[in-house]
Amino acid sequence: MNAEGVARDPLDPQIRQFVSALERAWARYPAVESLPVAEKRRIAEIVRTPWREGGPTMATTRDTTLPTRHGPVRVRIHRPVADVETQPALIYLHGGGWTMFSLDTHDRIMRELAARAAVTVVGVDYALSPEAKFPHALEQIVDAVRALHGQASSFGIDAARLAIGGDSAGANLSVATSLVLRGASTEHPLRGMLLIYGCYTNEISVQAANGFGAEGNLLTAAEMATFWHNYLVRPDEALDPLAAPLRAELAGLPRAFLLAAQCDVLAEQSRAFAAKLCEAGVPADFTEYPGATHSFLEAISVSKLADRAIDDCAAWLRGLFR
Known part of the structure; x- marks a missing residue:
């Protein structure tokens, strides 16, 4: 409360602008809870459209496929510089509760x-x-990483300088992929994990659920419960370390950079996961952004805080590949 007894908005003003714009956009449509998944996805693509526009132009961008045990999976390759023979690469996995969003x-x-x-x-x-249940997506990603590593030179990528990363459910899948590859007999093909406001367990504390996970926040505890229900075949699969990496033995994973948003129901999970990585001897850098909420990197067009966070991610990647 301030001196006048008015509750202070915990969100950074520019992040609040982003959240409010999303709320207004969603308000044009029926209540999300009443819609089938396919319709939610369609609307989400429309609502998110203004936030993916603009930004840097790539030297080349192309969509192609990589082979997996579940058939070819589409990948989008953004190459920022054309006149370099081989470059390091970040394999990126988008968020959306395993249920929504896209490339x-x-x-x-x-x-x-x-x-x-x-x-x-x-x-x-x-x-x-829910069309593809755990571990379908994970198996696709593992196979895609192996295929990319094996064919790296044909994509102008340095096979010795690969990292994986993603936001929210994408961070979950990044860690799970790294866990699977750690168990292989060959040397780990990934040098780092970029983990952005990740989801690492289905367990949310009462404090988080009643705080930034309450109704009216960008991501709620109730929404996370729905996402977990969509992802898993059975509730007890949440005990599987590949579904909930906070339950995993983490020694031997590649180094990590974890980014958390202070005003996010999942912030406690990033804190706990960073601590567990360090306890396991995995080099892990952790930064929590005050006044930020889940998905705040998408506010890059209006937010200095998002701009700084992306700069921090890029600086970590440059250091990783130096």
């Missing part, structure tokens, strides 16, 4: 990271839930 909704974030870190960014169009 399109996260296209600007991928281009920003490519331009600022001077890396090729490869977005993976993994299958969404």
Whole structure:
């Protein structure tokens, strides 16, 4: 409360502008809870359209496919510089609770990271839930990473300088992919994990659920419960470390940069996961952005805080590949 007894808005003013704009856009449509998944996705693409526009222009962008056990998976390759024979690469996995969003909704974030870190960014169009249940998407991503590593030179990518990353459910899938690859007999193909306001367990504390997970926030505890329901075949699969990496043994994973948003129901999970990585001897850098909420990197066109966060991610990637 301020001196007049009015509750202070915890969000950064520019982040609040982003959240309010999303709320107004969603208000043009029926209540989300009443809609089938396909319609939610269609509307989400429309609502997110203004936030992926603008940003850096790539030297080349192309969509192609990589082979997986579930058939070819589409990938989008953003290459920021044309006259370099091989570049390091970040494999990027978009968020959306394993249920929503796409390469399109996260296209600007991928281009920003490519331009600022001077890396090729490869977005993976993994299958969404509830149509594709755990571990379908994970298996697609693991196979795509292996295929990209094996064919790196044909894409102008340095196979020795690969990282993986993503936001929200994409961060979850990034860690799970790294866990699977750690268990393989060959050397781990990934050098780092860029983990942006990730989801690492289905367990949300009462404090978080009643705080930034309450109704009226950009991401609620109730929405997360729905996403987990969509993703898993059975509730007890939440005990599987590949579904909930906070339950995993983490030693031997590649180094990580974790980004958390203070005003996010999942912030506690990033804090806990960063601590567990450090306890396991995995080098992990952690930054929490005050006044930020879930998805705030998408506010890059209006937010200095989002701009700074993307700069921090890019600086970490440049250091990783130096």
